[in-house]
Amino acid sequence: MLSLIIPAYNESQNIARVLDVVTQMNDFHEIIVVDDGSMDHTYQVASSYPVRVIRLEQNRGKGAAIAEGLKAAQCPFLVLLDADLIGLTPEHIRRLIRPVLEGEAVMTMGLFANGRFATDLAQKMTPSITGQRAFRRDVLEGLPQLEETRFGVDFVLTRHVKRLNLPVKTVFLDDVTQQIKEEKLGFSRGFVARLKMYWEILRVLVR
Numbered sequence: 001m002l003s004l005i006i007p008a009y010n011e012s013q014n015i016a017r018v019l020d021v022v023t024q025m026n027d028f029h030e031i032i033v034v035d036d037g038s039m040d041h042t043y044q045v046a047s048s049y050p051v052r053v054i055r056l057e058q059n060r061g062k063g064a065a066i067a068e069g070l071k072a073a074q075c076p077f078l079v080l081l082d083a084d085l086i087g088l089t090p091e092h093i094r095r096l097i098r099p100v101l102e103g104e105a106v107m108t109m110g111l112f113a114n115g116r117f118a119t120d121l122a123q124k125m126t127p128s129i130t131g132q133r134a135f136r137r138d139v140l141e142g143l144p145q146l147e148e149t150r151f152g153v154d155f156v157l158t159r160h161v162k163r164l165n166l167p168v169k170t171v172f173l174d175d176v177t178q179q180i181k182e183e184k185l186g187f188s189r190g191f192v193a194r195l196k197m198y199w200e201i202l203r204v205l206v207r
């Protein structure tokens with residue numbers, strides 16, 4: 001019933017934390033990691049787990065990575081997770097999935113709570129752009145192309161379902177956080193990457 005898709009770009013230091021958790025669960029028919037043209041060892045790390053790894057030769061952005069994962073996924077229910085989560089447990093993922101499988105919502109959005117101040121605050125300010133969600137595949141019908149959306153993809157997914165007026169549920173992911181750009185890249189490069197991300201989100205907002 002459930003395909004899990006994990007987009008990953010230069011996550012060799014992080015992705016094992018997530019794959020250690022999800023590969024211990026029996027909930028997924030398939031786990032698909034889309035290596036979005038990483039320049040580090042993300043492909044090798046992901047390939048050491050019992051998952052399908054799709055390698056994109058060039059970095060095409062989170063939206064294109066998710067679009068490739070969606071093309072490959074076979075199930076009627078889908079789960080998206082970021083590759084750099086910290087503190088994730090099977091129970092968090094099951095809380096995300098349950099309302100969708102039970103028909104209470106067509107999509108759930110996982111929001112960090114009591115994780116770290118910075119990541120909690122970011123999601124309080126912009127709850128539409130979480131990378132953690134579960135949804136029914138059929139709600140994607142009529143969705144505009146995701147390929148060019150880069151970091152705008154999360155907002156595009158949320159906006160699409162909200163426009164359809166279908167039930168969406170927020171699920172709090174207690175004690176979960178993620179590795180932020182400034183930690184991955186150092187302060188200056190991380191901050192520049194952050195500004196670029198905001199620009200990519202703004203671009204889809206005005207469309």
Ligand SMILES: O=c1ccn([C@@H]2O[C@H](COP(=O)(O)OP(=O)(O)O)[C@@H](O)[C@H]2O)c(=O)[nH]1
Binds near residue numbers: 010060061083084181
């Ligand atoms: O060009 C990109 C940028 C990010 N990601 C992935 O998208 C997720 C969310 O990225 P995040 O917000 O954590 O930003 P990052 O810290 O990777 O810049 C993570 O699994 C990234 O590896 C991706 O597949 N392609």
Ligand SMILES: O=C(O)[C@@H](COP(=O)(O)O)O[C@H]1O[C@H](CO)[C@@H](O)[C@H](O)[C@H]1O
Binds near residue numbers: 122130132153
């Ligand atoms: O919280 C945020 O400001 C951004 C940036 O994440 P980092 O601070 O670099 O981990 O992350 C959210 O938005 C991204 C863009 O839509 C999504 O890709 C992430 O999944 C989401 O957590």
